[in-house]
Amino acid sequence: MTQRKSRADRRVELIDAARRAMIQHGAEGVHLNQIAEEAGLTSGAVLYHYPDLRDLLIEAHHAGMERFYEQRVKKISGIADPAQKLITTIRSGLPEGPDDAGVRLLCELGGAAGRNRVYGTLLTTLYDRQVAMYQTILEIGAAQGVFKLAGDSEQIARNLVALEDAYGYRIIARHHSIGPDEAVGLILDFARMSTGHPLKETPAARQKTTRTPRPRNGAPARRAGTTPPPQEA
Amino acid sequence: MTQRKSRADRRVELIDAARRAMIQHGAEGVHLNQIAEEAGLTSGAVLYHYPDLRDLLIEAHHAGMERFYEQRVKKISGIADPAQKLITTIRSGLPEGPDDAGVRLLCELGGAAGRNRVYGTLLTTLYDRQVAMYQTILEIGAAQGVFKLAGDSEQIARNLVALEDAYGYRIIARHHSIGPDEAVGLILDFARMSTGHPLKETPAARQKTTRTPRPRNGAPARRAGTTPPPQEA
DNA sequence: ATATTTGTTGAATCGTGATTCAAATACTTA
DNA sequence: TAAGTATTTGAATCACGATTCAACAAATAT
Numbered sequence: 001m002t003q004r005k006s007r008a009d010r011r012v013e014l015i016d017a018a019r020r021a022m023i024q025h026g027a028e029g030v031h032l033n034q035i036a037e038e039a040g041l042t043s044g045a046v047l048y049h050y051p052d053l054r055d056l057l058i059e060a061h062h063a064g065m066e067r068f069y070e071q072r073v074k075k076i077s078g079i080a081d082p083a084q085k086l087i088t089t090i091r092s093g094l095p096e097g098p099d100d101a102g103v104r105l106l107c108e109l110g111g112a113a114g115r116n117r118v119y120g121t122l123l124t125t126l127y128d129r130q131v132a133m134y135q136t137i138l139e140i141g142a143a144q145g146v147f148k149l150a151g152d153s154e155q156i157a158r159n160l161v162a163l164e165d166a167y168g169y170r171i172i173a174r175h176h177s178i179g180p181d182e183a184v185g186l187i188l189d190f191a192r193m194s195t196g197h198p199l200k201e202t203p204a205a206r207q208k209t210t211r212t213p214r215p216r217n218g219a220p221a222r223r224a225g226t227t228p229p230p231q232e233a
Numbered sequence: 234m235t236q237r238k239s240r241a242d243r244r245v246e247l248i249d250a251a252r253r254a255m256i257q258h259g260a261e262g263v264h265l266n267q268i269a270e271e272a273g274l275t276s277g278a279v280l281y282h283y284p285d286l287r288d289l290l291i292e293a294h295h296a297g298m299e300r301f302y303e304q305r306v307k308k309i310s311g312i313a314d315p316a317q318k319l320i321t322t323i324r325s326g327l328p329e330g331p332d333d334a335g336v337r338l339l340c341e342l343g344g345a346a347g348r349n350r351v352y353g354t355l356l357t358t359l360y361d362r363q364v365a366m367y368q369t370i371l372e373i374g375a376a377q378g379v380f381k382l383a384g385d386s387e388q389i390a391r392n393l394v395a396l397e398d399a400y401g402y403r404i405i406a407r408h409h410s411i412g413p414d415e416a417v418g419l420i421l422d423f424a425r426m427s428t429g430h431p432l433k434e435t436p437a438a439r440q441k442t443t444r445t446p447r448p449r450n451g452a453p454a455r456r457a458g459t460t461p462p463p464q465e466a
Numbered sequence: 467a468t469a470t471t472t473g474t475t476g477a478a479t480c481g482t483g484a485t486t487c488a489a490a491t492a493c494t495t496a
Numbered sequence: 497t498a499a500g501t502a503t504t505t506g507a508a509t510c511a512c513g514a515t516t517c518a519a520c521a522a523a524t525a526t
Contacts, residue, residue, distance in 0.1 A: 028262045
């Protein structure tokens with residue numbers, strides 16, 4: 001039998017298993033057995049902890065968002081210069097590539113949010129939090145005289161998050177000419193107009209968010225929190 | 234028995250039925266029977282025309298996109314002034330509300346595009362076409378001296394489409410403070426920076442894309458091409 | 467050590483949707 | 497009008513996922 005776990009531990013594991021399963025099979029297309037397999041359990045065990053599957057899925061989405069947001073906050077926490085902070089924040093809002101697990105999960109939710117109020121609320125809340133995050137950066141930069149804002153800080157922040165979101169979708173959909181770097185470039189174009197700051201990416205800033213290089217012609221590098229590439233539908 | 238139809242007619246009907254069914258139940262959550270019911274047929278009849286359901290779904294998505302794009306082109310076809318043309322184009326890229334059928338379908342696809350190459354390609358193609366559309370408007374405006382572009386026209390166009398996309402998702406997810414009007418405002422803020430043009434919405438322009446007003450406290454107005462509000466999942 | 471509680475399995479059952487196909491029905495053509 | 501063809505039905509079957517639950521095993525309490 002699989003190693004027995006305490007209720008709390010198992011629930012955490014299940015939430016993560018559900019997250020992985022959803023990324024592979026879709027937020028709405030996941031099956032109980034897929035989650036169970038991902039967790040190394042049987043379906044009965046999953047039901048024991050979550051009699052209603054929907055609860056588990058919601059918790060998994062919630063956890064995924066929380067993780068995504070926390071990662072962003074963490075990445076910019078040490079940066080003092082508003083310009084560098086802004087640049088880093090922009091990068092941290094984009095997927096690292098088409099298989100980025102965190103963003104994949106968020107994209108899954110987009111469609112469902114139209115049909116499911118809970119998901120809609122989750123996404124809306126995340127959006128608002130990200131707007132607040134950008135707004136703070138902008139305001140501080142303006143207060144320090146580094147940024148000359150071309151408009152209301154909330155308006156600019158909303159557009160920054162919107163751009164991030166949209167390019168996230170493009171990258172996930174494997175647009176041929178828009179990858180993470182191109183997206184950063186496009187969003188920075190807007191950010192420059194809005195802040196009146198040149199926003200040059202320093203080597204240091206790039207370093208911080210550059211993925212581990214891929215092997216020359218082997219399989220793509222895999223990083224923690226990333227799931228295997230999806231199968232064709 | 235249901236009215237018999239020619240092969241071609243029936244296929245068109247089925248594509249539309251599939252489109253409606255997908256909006257109600259999700260691009261991946263639709264069931265054959267739901268499509269059949271939407272078409273007023275039995276599942277056997279649907280399979281007779283589309284032995285592989287996936288083909289029907291792809292055609293339905295394709296048709297939905299084509300319709301969406303054609304509607305946009307049509308709305309701006311008669312407008313000569315680049316500024317009004319730009320404003321109208323922006324509005325036409327946004328849903329008219331959270332239940333807008335056309336955009337709902339596109340949103341459904343966002344998540345699936347990460348797992349399904351065909352859907353990814355469809356979305357990518359649509360994005361590129363919309364970028365080209367904006368780019369043309371911008372270039373013409375610049376050539377006429379109406380716009381003073383603050384950067385590369387492709388860069389601006391890409392960001393315009395990206396903003397549209399993202400606010401479409403927000404509106405579909407029922408963001409409490411971002412509706413069609415607010416989204417237009419936010420995108421126009423960016424457009425003004427990019428074109429150096431004040432881009433005032435004339436009453437005439439508003440008229441063209443304003444929804445029929447809702448009854449004071451009855452059910453929301455329903456328009457052609459809109460499906461009934463979704464059930465909770 | 468024994469009893470009790472908790473977590474897990476695996477098999478049985480249930481329900482639902484996809485698939486098949488012979489029969490029925492509506493068109494088309496001769 | 498009759499024969500032939502295309503479309504649709506409806507019932508039967510199949511496949512698979514969800515759900516239930518008795519039995520078992522591991523942890524914990526007594």
